[in-house]
Amino acid sequence: MIWSEICIQTTNEAIDPISNILHEHGTNGIAIEDPADLSKERETFFGEVYDLDPADYPADGVYIKAYLSENTYLDKTVDAIKRAINQLQQYGIDLGRNQVTISDINEEDWATAWKKYYKPVKISDKITIIPTWESYQPTSGDEVIIELDPGMAFGTGTHATTVQSIQAIEQYIRKQDVVLDVGCGSGVLSIAAGLLGAGDVHAFDLDDVAVKSTKINAELNQINNKITASQNHLLHDVALRADMVVANILADIIVRLAGDAWNVLKSDGIFIASGIIKDKQQLVQDTLQDTGFRILEVNKMEDWISIVAKKTPNESGA
Template sequence: MTEWKEFKVHINGEATEAVSNILIELGSAGVSVVDRKDFLSLPEYGFDTLWALDEKAFPDDGVVIKGYFYGDDASKETELALIENIESLKSFDLDIENYEVTTEDVVEEEWANAWKKYYHPVSITRYMTIVPQWEEYSKNHEEEKIIYLDPGLAFGTGTHPTTKLCLQALESSLRGGETVLDVGTGSGVLTIASALLGASKIQAFDLDDVAVKSAYDNIQLNDLNTEISVQANDLLKGIDVQADMIVANILAEIILLLIPDAFKNLKPGGKFLSSGIISEKKEEILLSLKDNGFEIEQINQMGDWVAILAIKPAED
């Protein structure tokens, strides 16, 4: 039986997105996040819950981020590189003074099937449900939109608060026919949602080629006819598009770098939806948005996470 190595990082929840990206960039074939808030929270509209829960599996504080490596990727050098990259996050002013990295051997045949029992359809809103590709699911009503994902691709199942906030904001903002830019697309869940909500042209970007493939595969899984392109790119550098909406669910410090280009690439009256913002960083993001010419339309919060919907003022 094939053996993999599981790398576990027990760390402050503020670093979830950053550490997940580090694991992927080091070659992880999958990433999962164990967060006590998932145990304590139910989806807003009920139906099915994400976890068949065992409270003992959830940390009392922080989160446990797991990455899975095979063969040469599962080396001591990988572990050292992981620690080095986590240490570098301190330059972003993240609270990660106390963290722990451990490893464990995992047998593929057991892992590949056992974890699926914990992932079921999740209703993000009354009109939007995320369904793993192997699950049979029938709509609860005609207007319900279904996003099929392969979470084995490991760039997010769409159930983290930062993603939920984005999906809810997209549902209330898109009316059909829009041009959307998805920056840091990951699994492609926000791209897929934008297409299902009627956006007619979508460009998705991610710095990592593995993420680009993940997004592309999930887009194909949903058999979308919308004009969608997915490519590797560093935020919006070199991109010259006049969009109706730009969405970015990434680290707050990276959003700060993105804000000027987001303003430049929006039509007058266009909207910039940013998420992945820990509550302590909210005021810094709001200040930068205003300094760059944005008006704040909406601020939404779920637990410690914040999403901000800003608008580029219409021309007089």
């Protein structure tokens, strides 16, 4: 079978929103080719990436690649993707070159060649993410393994925003916590929370593909008994009371989410917000503090900011 590869040359800032657009339009799998990976120092026992070819990377910005099956609606789908990407500019997203190219690729070559670049990655003190086709033996008794198939949705779970979120979950989660994962994507944050001791995890995403992927990955990790995934717009009409809310989404959406996160959190509850670019950091911090949250941590990884905030205990109705 022949597939069409859509390649967008853009900025790091635009990776997450463009990835979401691609998934919403039915693409299969997403690959990010960032020139920074060529010079990034790695501890080899993580086994992240190897044999990188500089010719595969752009001179500036990043490539985001995804795949569409060839059909009579291909041109219309590509045009719709282009329009949706261009509309991101109204939210202040820098698209960089914003060049979109289409090429054909044979399914047999695509299905096997890209897998050699993804190996087990230890992303926190306890958690290691492994692709489903890799064999891996834990290096310690308390190591937590998350299995993911990157072809399902939203990459391998090793993007800086995801790593920051998981590291914060690991630090702040308590046994039997109720956790809400807003914009769940592949479900990796929900799975991490469940494996780290949460008693009940609710995963929400507006995209039905993400909801299905979360359910599949939860079952793959034998934790589907703890995770309930459902289609929902952020936290609208969610009446649950939570110990932790995690949102790895755009800064502007976090700002809109802050009030609802406050309302669903119990007193002393934790709000983990990730996916924030530097230019939006102060806006998010100010919004959280104006809502009543106390900022516990502000962390930076690569070009991304994450914020951990706590609901102050003196609010009424906690």
